[in-house]
Amino acid sequence: MHWLSTKKAKIGLLAPTLAVYTLFIIVPVIVAVYYSFTEYSGLGKATFTGLENYFRMFQDRLFLIALKNTFLVLCASVVFLMVGSFLIALIMNVDFKGNGLFKMVLFAPYVIAPIIIGIIWGYILNPNYGLLNSFLRAVGLDALAIEWIGGTTWTPLALAIVFTWQVLGFHSTIFLSGLRTIPRDLYEAASIDGASGIQKVFRITLPMLKETIMINVVLVITGVFKIYELVVQLTGGGPAHQSELLTSYMYFTVFQSRRYGYGMAIAVAVLVCSVLGSFVYIQITARKRREGK
Amino acid sequence: MRKTWRRVISLGIAVTAAVSMAGCSSQSGETTAAAASETQGTEAESTGAEAAETEAGGEQVTIRFAEHVADIEAQNPHLMKIIEAFEAENPNITIDISGREVSEHNTQMTLLAGEDNLPDIFWLEQATAREFAENGYLYDLTEMLDTYGINDSLLPGLVGSCTVDGKDYGLPSEVMMVGFFYNKDLFEQAGITEAPITYEEFQDAVEKLNAAGITPLAIGAMDNYSCWAFETMLARYGFFEKLDGLNDGSISWVNDDFIHYFERLQEMRENQTFTSDIANIGYFEAKESFLGGNAAMFNSGAWDISDFENSEIADKIGFFWGPTFSDSEYPQQIGIKASGGVYVVSSKAAEDPALLDAIMKFWQFYYGEEGTRIIAEETFALPCSQYNGAIDETEHPVLATMIAALNDDWDAVTEPFNSLSTSVAYGYFDASFGVMTGVYSPEEAAQYVEDLHSMER
The missing domain is CATH 3.40.190.10 (Periplasmic binding protein-like II)
Structure with a gap:
C-alpha cells in the first residue's frame, strides 16, 4: 500500500473531491460575494455599488429583526439541545428494554423533511385551533395559551422548540457515540472511590466529552443559520416579516423582492456570522484546553 | 326548472361593455372610455x-x-x-x-x-x-x-x-376583476339588506356581523399578495394621480392620503373586521373559510369564479368593489377591471x-x-x-354576478401592483398586512414603502 502514500497518489485521490467542492461551494461563494457589491435584479447587468448593500443592512429594520430573531433562536437552541441531547444520550447509553425503539423514535424527526415538520407543528402551535393551546385551555391553563406563532414575541422561541425537536435525535446520537468512547474503568474506579452518579457525570463524563460538545455546538450554530423551511411553513416570516430569520429574509429579499445584490450581501453576512460564531467558539474551547481548564 | 327563472344573459353583450378595461400599456390608472368593437x-x-x-x-x-x-x-x-x-x-x-x-x-x-x-x-x-x-x-x-x-x-x-x-x-x-365577495345569507342573518358602498356602510356591516357572531372578512396574511381589494382602496386615495410623483420622488408615500388609507386598515383591524387568525393563514385557508360559510366576506377576484360556482354557496355569493371614502378627493366609483x-x-x-x-x-x-x-x-x-354565446344565470350565478359588475358604470383602473416594481409592490403588500396585523402604525407602514421606493429613485 506504499504507493497510496506518494504525493501523486494523494493529489489524485483528493482532486475529484476538491474539484466538486470548488465548483459547488467555493465558486458560488465567490459569485455571491461579487454580487453583494452590486445592484442587481436577477436580469440584465449588475451595477457595481461598492459597500452600499452592507451599509444598507444596518439601516434595514427588517434585517435587524431577522438578526435578532436568529440570535434568539440560536441561544435557545444551544441551551435546549445541549442539555436535552446530553440527558437523552445518558438514557440511551443505559441498557433497557425498548432502547432500540426509543432511539428510532427519537431520531425519526431528523429524517422527516423540514417542510413536513413545519406543517405538523403548525397544527400544534396555531394559537386558535392548535393542539397545544386547545390542551392548555382544556386543562384550565388559559393564561399559557399564548400566541406561539403569528405574533411578534414568542415566534423565535417556538422556532427554537421545533428546531430542537427536529434535530434532538441527531445530537443525542453524537453524544451517545462520545459516551461510548469513555473507558468503563474510569467509572469503576470512581465507584470504588465512592463517587455519586452526579459526580461521575460532572467529573468524568462531561470533561471526557469536550470534543463531542464542541462538535455539537458548532453543528447547532451552523444548523440555526440554515433554518428556512420551518419559518416558511410555520409563519411565512410574518406577520410583516417580524418572524424572519436571516436565511428566510435573505430568500425573501432575493426571490420575492428581487433585490439580488442586497440579498447576496445578506447571504455573505449569514456566512460570516456562521463561520465566525463557530470559529470563536472553537478558539475559546481550544484555549481552555491548552490552559488545562 | 321553470323557464321564467332562466334569465339567459348574453356574454357577448356583456363583454362588449368591458371595453373600458385597461391594459398595462395604457396610462396606469387612467379610466378608459368604453367603445364597442x-x-x-x-x-x-x-x-x-x-x-x-x-x-x-x-x-x-x-x-x-x-x-x-x-x-x-x-x-x-x-x-x-x-x-x-x-x-x-x-x-x-x-x-x-x-x-x-x-x-x-x-x-x-x-x-x-x-x-x-x-x-x-x-x-x-x-x-x-x-x-x-x-x-x-x-x-x-x-x-x-x-x-x-x-x-x-x-x-x-x-x-x-x-x-x-x-x-x-x-x-x-x-380578466383582472377584484373586490369583495360576500355571503348573502350571512349578511341577511346579520340584518344587512344591501352590499355596502361607502366606508361608513362597510363599517356598519362589520359591526352587525360581529354582533351576530359572524366573522366579517376572511383574509390570510401568510400570502401577502392577497391584497387585491385593498389595492382598489389605495387607488381611491389617489394612487394613480400620485404615481408620477412617487416615481420621481416629488411625492412621498408618507402623504396624508396614503396615511388615511392605512388608517382605514387600522380601523378595520380595531373593529375586528378580519379573521382572528389572519397572521396564521394564507389565501387558500381564507377561501376555504369563506366557502365553508365561516366568514361573510372574502377579498378575491374573477379567477375564483369556477371555485365559487362549484361551491355549495354559489347562489348566495354577491360581489361589490369595496368601500368608497368621503375623506378622499379622488374618483371613488372605480374598480380594477383590467388585464x-x-x-x-x-x-x-x-x-x-x-x-x-x-x-x-x-x-x-x-x-x-x-x-x-x-x-x-x-x-x-x-x-x-369576445364571445357571443349565452349563459344561464341560474346555473352560473357567480359568473352572472361578475359580468354584471364588469358592465356597471364604475370606471376601470388597473391594479396598482402592476405600476410598481416588484420590490415596492410587495413592500406595499407587506405594509398593508403589517397594519392589518397590528405590526405597523399607519405612519410606519407608509414610511416602510417610502424607504423601499426611495432606494429605486
Whole structure:
C-alpha cells in the first residue's frame, strides 16, 4: 500500500473531491460575494455599488429583526439541545428494554423533511385551533395559551422548540457515540472511590466529552443559520416579516423582492456570522484546553 | 326548472361593455372610455392558420409552457381543456405544460432566464414581464398578433396588455376583476339588506356581523399578495394621480392620503373586521373559510369564479368593489377591471420558425372562437376574448354576478401592483398586512414603502 502514500497518489485521490467542492461551494461563494457589491435584479447587468448593500443592512429594520430573531433562536437552541441531547444520550447509553425503539423514535424527526415538520407543528402551535393551546385551555391553563406563532414575541422561541425537536435525535446520537468512547474503568474506579452518579457525570463524563460538545455546538450554530423551511411553513416570516430569520429574509429579499445584490450581501453576512460564531467558539474551547481548564 | 327563472344573459353583450378595461400599456390608472368593437378577425385568422400549416404542418413540435399555479387541472381547468382540444386539432403539436405556485414560478423564471433556458411560453406579472422584455428575454409579438388575428379576437381593453416602447410583449392571461365577495345569507342573518358602498356602510356591516357572531372578512396574511381589494382602496386615495410623483420622488408615500388609507386598515383591524387568525393563514385557508360559510366576506377576484360556482354557496355569493371614502378627493366609483398577468413568448423559442408558428397557432386557438367557448361554457370563467354565446344565470350565478359588475358604470383602473416594481409592490403588500396585523402604525407602514421606493429613485 506504499504507493497510496506518494504525493501523486494523494493529489489524485483528493482532486475529484476538491474539484466538486470548488465548483459547488467555493465558486458560488465567490459569485455571491461579487454580487453583494452590486445592484442587481436577477436580469440584465449588475451595477457595481461598492459597500452600499452592507451599509444598507444596518439601516434595514427588517434585517435587524431577522438578526435578532436568529440570535434568539440560536441561544435557545444551544441551551435546549445541549442539555436535552446530553440527558437523552445518558438514557440511551443505559441498557433497557425498548432502547432500540426509543432511539428510532427519537431520531425519526431528523429524517422527516423540514417542510413536513413545519406543517405538523403548525397544527400544534396555531394559537386558535392548535393542539397545544386547545390542551392548555382544556386543562384550565388559559393564561399559557399564548400566541406561539403569528405574533411578534414568542415566534423565535417556538422556532427554537421545533428546531430542537427536529434535530434532538441527531445530537443525542453524537453524544451517545462520545459516551461510548469513555473507558468503563474510569467509572469503576470512581465507584470504588465512592463517587455519586452526579459526580461521575460532572467529573468524568462531561470533561471526557469536550470534543463531542464542541462538535455539537458548532453543528447547532451552523444548523440555526440554515433554518428556512420551518419559518416558511410555520409563519411565512410574518406577520410583516417580524418572524424572519436571516436565511428566510435573505430568500425573501432575493426571490420575492428581487433585490439580488442586497440579498447576496445578506447571504455573505449569514456566512460570516456562521463561520465566525463557530470559529470563536472553537478558539475559546481550544484555549481552555491548552490552559488545562 | 321553470323557464321564467332562466334569465339567459348574453356574454357577448356583456363583454362588449368591458371595453373600458385597461391594459398595462395604457396610462396606469387612467379610466378608459368604453367603445364597442366587433370581431374582425376572420380574415386574419385564416391567414395565420395558413401560415401555421405551412410552418408547423409537417414536423412534430413540442411547446414548453410554464404556468403560475401548482395544480393546473384544479386552478386553471380551462387551460387543460383548451390544450386537449388544440392537440386534437393539431396532432403534430404537443403542449408540455408544467405549473408551480406563483412565487415559486416567478423565482424559477428568473433563474431560468439567467441560464438562458426559459420555457417557450410562460406566465409573468406585468412589471416583471416588462423587465424581461427590456433585457431581451421576450419575443416582440406586435407583428404576429396582427398576422394571426389575435388582436381582433381580444376584448379591446385587453389589446396591448404589456407593451414596452410601443411593442407588444404579452397576452392577457385573465380578466383582472377584484373586490369583495360576500355571503348573502350571512349578511341577511346579520340584518344587512344591501352590499355596502361607502366606508361608513362597510363599517356598519362589520359591526352587525360581529354582533351576530359572524366573522366579517376572511383574509390570510401568510400570502401577502392577497391584497387585491385593498389595492382598489389605495387607488381611491389617489394612487394613480400620485404615481408620477412617487416615481420621481416629488411625492412621498408618507402623504396624508396614503396615511388615511392605512388608517382605514387600522380601523378595520380595531373593529375586528378580519379573521382572528389572519397572521396564521394564507389565501387558500381564507377561501376555504369563506366557502365553508365561516366568514361573510372574502377579498378575491374573477379567477375564483369556477371555485365559487362549484361551491355549495354559489347562489348566495354577491360581489361589490369595496368601500368608497368621503375623506378622499379622488374618483371613488372605480374598480380594477383590467388585464392581470400576461403570457409571454421567450425570444429563444422565436428563433425556431416552426416552433414560433406552433406557438402562435396555439394562441390563435386559445383566444379564438373555440378557446373562448371552452373558457366561457365549460369552465365558467371570464374569457379575454369576445364571445357571443349565452349563459344561464341560474346555473352560473357567480359568473352572472361578475359580468354584471364588469358592465356597471364604475370606471376601470388597473391594479396598482402592476405600476410598481416588484420590490415596492410587495413592500406595499407587506405594509398593508403589517397594519392589518397590528405590526405597523399607519405612519410606519407608509414610511416602510417610502424607504423601499426611495432606494429605486
